[in-house]
Amino acid sequence: MGDALKAQEVGTLRPDGNVGTRTKRYGGLERASGAQKYAADLDFPEALQVAIVTIPVGCADILGVDTSEAEAMPGVVGVLTAADLPSPMPRFGVSHKDRPVMADGRVNFYGEPVAAVAALTQEQADAAARAVTVDYRELPGVYTLDAALAPDAHLVQDPSDPTKRAGDPLRETNVIEEQTIAWGDLTEQEAKAALVVEDSYSYPMMTQFPIEPLAVIAEPTDAGGLTVYTPVQHPYLMQRIVAGLIGKTLTQVHVIAPDPGGGFGGKQIPKYEPLMAFLALKLDRTVRLTLNLAETTTAIRRAGAKVHARTGFSAEGDILFHHVVIDYQIGAYADVAPRVMTKGSYVGGGPYRLPACRIEARAVLTNTPVSTAMRGYGAPQISWATESQITDGARRLGLDPARVRLRNLVDNGEEFVQGEFAGKADGEWKEAVVKAMELAGWDDPLPPNRGRGIAVGIKSSATSGLSQSLVRLLYDGSAIVYAGTSDMGQGARTIWAQTVADELGVPVGKVQVISGDTDLVPFDLQTSASRSTVFMGTAVLRACRDVRRQVREMYAERVGADPGDIDDEPGALLTPEGAVTLDEAARIGLGALRGEVLGQGTCRLEGRKGHPLGGDASFYEFNCTISEVELDRGTGQYVITRHVSVSDVGTELNPIQVVAQEEGGAIMGLGQADMEQLVFDEHGRLLNASAIDYRVPTYKDVPLELLTGSVENHDGPGPYGSKGMSEGPILCTGAALGAAVTAAAGVKVTDLPLTAERIWRATRAAAEGAIA
Amino acid sequence: MSVGTESLVTVTATINGEPRTFTVPGHRTLLDALRSELGLTGTKSSCTEGECGACTVMLDGHAVNSCLVLAAEVDGHEVLTVEGVSVDGGTDLQQAFLEHGAVQCGFCIPGQVMSAEYLLSRNPDPSVQEIRDAMSGNLCRCASYNRIVEAVRQTATKRVSTRG
């Protein structure tokens, strides 16, 4: 990958080091004692509180906004409407700059801001927001994929608007982007097939549900710029977008990103920050918006999908061809959803050796809240279909579904996507399957009403990236590392502290980690795609090595030695006279003026033009999941009696954090498989924004036995042979659970979530079919 | 009573062992009063409808959702928040959370700590199933559930043996 570390550079674990041990979480005690300041905990005594004005439909033309009553209400300091914004309406986005700061004459999704009210107290702001009168005419919005793809469908983005989709051949449709990846001859392979499985699947819209709701504070600076406090995963993207919208330089927009209370992809891209920036500038006051969980659920979600698949098998269980057509239901604006589609569908054939494959994918606009990144990106949607097809094929051929997978899985270095932009296995993936089978007791017989299912998943990590880090070794032997990665729960700060401790020979408790502040910390492209261990980890490692090089040179000069005679290793210089600890060598080198040693490291990976992923994957996450359920035939309810998740992690840098992320990903995946879904009505209104009706797993929904495992071959591109691992356990959970339910119930359910009601319906339909 | 003229209410309560007096509107929840009036931001606000448990505190020794208690209701009562149960360097329970990898994003953790302390005050040696039952009102989206269960079990075992 690009200029990432060469094999000799990545280093090996120190037997007495911190990396590779269960080092306690950096900042963990502050979190456990309530001392950690999340965005909503920051104190802004002078700030105005903000309420957002919305309308109770998902698609409407705005005929008028009357703020006069609201503006006269007690405590109200100002109201922001589209009329206050520059014309044309400023828009933002990543691949498409299509999202307006607030509704631009038309509301395109439920919850889209029409106005914002700032008042002295939240109660006053809320009351005034209710007093804003919005005159609107509801339009026949498209709230489902079927509606959006109908021939006469309402177009979510007006094709006559020259600012949007100019020159786009798809502009007369709701398809914002499409991609087809194909190789081999489907017809030729189908002629050889002993069995063809064909089915349709659906994957619902879901929400990230970070337990910390969204919060934004925008504070005008004396220099005419802004400080924006927001718990985002990508502070530098936020800085660039806000600066661009308000016409300021990057130096004038200071983004402070307190560690998020969970992100899961939902806190990557700006949502309310641009609006808050304009509001703060209009009023020249600090403004504060704090949402609750239900409001956050309305604002961020994952794309749903519908999939149709045909898969051919030989009688022995070779997969001969796979043809999959997937439509992703993105929202009213692009956000990152086109990339969710391209990255998700790229791995639509699964990690298999396929003689012929065709993957047709579309990202479809609908009048629903804007979908964005979520753990697994676009892979879980397509894996649900592809892996269910493999299970079905094995079942119908009377073959063991685990061994069918082992038979077809690619070996290390072998292509699972063929053609110009081939994708190759970069790990010993079969080892994960074998390990999962062992942990699950795959071949052990099961009592009645129990079923077991297996699935595998892959996902491409980042295909381009840039992470920069600074490390300061201070005179007293303590160290500070600056790393722009957002620590949203994955434990990034801990890994940097462990790395610096080992590379410089500093006790881990003497390493401070600075993140989340664009004024203090050098650039990091983003915290996404499980990239940080590899990209920022490499930058930190290089910054440490830069410190060591400088110490070596300073020491040599000070003692009058030839630098060529001195070598360095983690924590020490090796001189002809023997080893000198790095901090001692640094003190000698720094001399009487003291000071410090400042090292810097960069990790850069350029993308590749035309590649469906935007470039070659820096690494792949691979996971094998086995689920076991006990079914209650009378109700359709089931207990997950055992769940096994095994990922190829390269090297465990912190085994307890690996376990926590593996379990967390698995449980989140199970929630998405068995209970989670966003439900909209015929007006595009979200019916279950509240945590009362958007169900996520609780303690009692955890599998009775939850077993995790890692494959460690030290073959990743990151420090010490590591790979990212936080998304692996969610990639194929749906298909594994679905296979277990099918094994127990004798019926196949093709729609997620696998609710008791759905299983009951399927078993009843099967029973009635058998009678008829 | 003269309804409509006395919407502000003055509350005197023992908060983390200290007598505190504050004045709030009648609708103000204990959660908001702790965070805004008393600066005790360790108690977290998330769902504000009693579903997530992030705002769990103890009221007269009983775990409650502070989003579903009016500040006015605690007049004359005792409230214990995460700040009140914490000690420098962390309690045995908080340290157990760290040892078992239970703290990820951390936002739910103060509420988890309060529910766990409440459970241990009622049931000093709970089984895994009892912990799951007792804490299922505390959501953790990082899904550290098994990590937390291990931490609570370890703490219980240590406390029982120290006492024993």
Next chain:
Amino acid sequence: MVTYYKAHAVADALEVLGRTDVEAKALLGGTDLLVGLGDRLDSAPGVVVDLKGLADGEPLAVTESGVRIGLTVTMADLLADPTVSTWYPALAQAAGEVGSVAIRNRATLVGNICNASPACDTAPALLVHGAQVRIASAAGERVVPISEFFVGPRATTCARDELVTAVELPRPVPGTGSAFQRLTRRWGVDLATVSVAAAVHGDGRIQLGLGAVAPTPLLVDVPAGTDLTDRAALDPVLDEVLAVATPISDIRAGADYRAAMVRELAARTLRAALDSTRRTQA
């Protein structure tokens, strides 16, 4: 703005609740009333009347003839009481399913029934236990059987100038068994999709209390002498007695699934109630 008023006696509470110049709401545990109160101040009550400090409020009282549950008695109090769990297993099981530990520490039985959700967890149990509801007003006191208490979704026979002061449960005749079961969308804290309480009374009566399958919780009788151990024989009997259920489709379940589940749970709960009579006899 909401005014908080702490009533010191039943009469005092009745006076404020009865006033016509202001919208007053009774506050017990607050676990229903306070949900999102700060977000909807425009529709919020003008006065919240806290009933937890009534000098003449009744506690949980056990007598030879039954149990009286005063208005401040919480779900946690019920669960901790050995008489309640011995005499009224269905109620104890239902109280244990209400919300989370933190909710049960606040939520009261009286508040739960006065909220009158069609899915109210404790109502089916109270129905089969033959509960009586004591309602006070300035004019005196009246007693209403729980089967007449609920009049619609979120509506009860308790008028705005009245106050439920206690729920009374008669002591079960010897040989009575009861049980409660409910269906939820997940195993952790949840609202009931369907709930059923069953009692097999020592005098031969067999009753079912049904939740979330009609605008109000329902009480139905199963013919005495029905063999609860023979599912094939029981199902047609249940089809007949459960015909009064009129479940709806909503975000939690479809009507047909609810209808099927109320039968499934009825059969299971009856069996569990029968088994509990055997346990008490043993």
